[in-house]
Amino acid sequence: MASLLRSLRPTLLRPIMAARYASFEAPLIISPAQLHQNFKENQHVAILDTTWFMPNSPRKAYDEFQKRRLPGAQFLDLDKVASSHELGLKHMMPSAVQFADACEKLGIQPSTHVVLYDAHGVFSSPRALFMFRNLGHSNSSILNGGLPRWDAKSFPIDTNPPSSPPSKSQYPPPALDQNAIRSYEQMVTNSALNPSSSLEAELVIDARSAGRFTGEDPEPRPGLSSGHIPNSFSLPFNLFLKTEQGSQGSTYTVFREADEIRTELDNAVGAAQAERIIKGEATAVTTCGSGMTAGVIWLGLKLLGAPKLSLYDESWTGYAMRPTSRIEMA
Structure with missing residues (x-):
């Protein structure tokens, strides 16, 4: 057996090793206190700032990262670690090679516990977790409340120039x-x-605001039609979150408790359909404007134990840009 293993090419052995290392499943979310304890115990943790702002925002994620970050954090640009898209859409799921290359540059190994955070509290970090988990890196978590909650708990903030990867x-x-x-x-x-009459229907859950879902409010991307995918459900992502008070009067978001998340799911899709999702009798597909906040709904459903989840990567932007799309209003 030993001679057989030695004869195998290293490139064939690496996926086997990766599967073994990635078999440990970390908690989906961790608190600042839990992460701080990991620091004290010198556990191997890679911390990634995954902050992302809407294209029309004056804030720049990497500029803010350079000024303030968790100690030892590196920056992961979700728009750069992404596959190209025929419609030019950003932050699409990267290829396996793109993902592996990004991990190598960040010093991440398959066995590394990766902790993801953002500057909103909870906004873009669930999308990053969706990427890590579905590319096999189950030893990954988000920091619930992100940078502002870490700061509010008086844990150290690094304001020096970022260190090299x-x-x-x-x-x-x-x-x-x-x-x-x-x-x-x-x-x-x-x-x-x-979905009310077909057991084969996947339950599509839209994380955009109610006004954008009904078409009453315009899309933030100029020229994009309003409305929603037929037979989908509206569940604005912020309903899975609550707001807490940060330092100097600022606020940030964290995930609600599981029972509160379940109530919001029941309200959105109905208790019977929610039960089907939780039991794995139906697949839930999350969507939003561009595939970012769909990650919040995806993670909220994961926290409830839902086993069959997918994400419509290009989301409403890709759907509405196609001239033959069926669109519903109200």
Whole structure:
């Protein structure tokens, strides 16, 4: 057996090693106190700032990272670690090679516990977790409340110039969970199915605001039609979150307790359909404006234990840009 293993090419052995290392599943969310304890115990943790702002925001994520960050944090640009899209959309799920290359440059190994945070509290970090988890890196978590909650708990903040990334590591290209992403064609096919009468229908949950879902409010992207995918449900992502008071009068978001998340899910899709999602009798597909806050709904459902979840990666922007899309209002 030993001679057989030695004869195998290293590139064939690396995925086996990666699967073994990534088999440990970290908590989906951790608190600042838990992360601080990991620091004290010298556990191998990679901390990534995954802050993302809407394109029309004057704030720049990397500029803010350079000024204030968790100690030892590196910056992960979700728009750069992404696959190209035929419509030019940003932060699409990266290929396995792109993901592995980014991990290597950040000094992340398959065994590393990766902790993801953002400057909003909870906003873009769930999208980053969606990427890590569905590319096989189950030893990953988000920091619940992100940078502002860490600061509010009086844990140290690094304001010095960022340090260089750690030494480049080895990270074999992983396998993407093929059920993680839904395509435009799949969404069109599913939109013809009424979830109240078809057990085959996937339950599409839209994380945008209610006004954007109904078409009463315009989309923030100029020229994009309003409305929603037929037979989808409205569940604004902020309903899974609560606001807490930060330093100097600022506020930030954290996830609500599981029972509160379940109540919001019941209100959005109905108690019977919510039960089907939790039991794995139906697949829930999350969507939003561009695939970012759909991650918040995805993670909220993961916290409830829902086993069959997908995300429509291009979301409403990709759907509405196509001239043949079926769109519902109100």
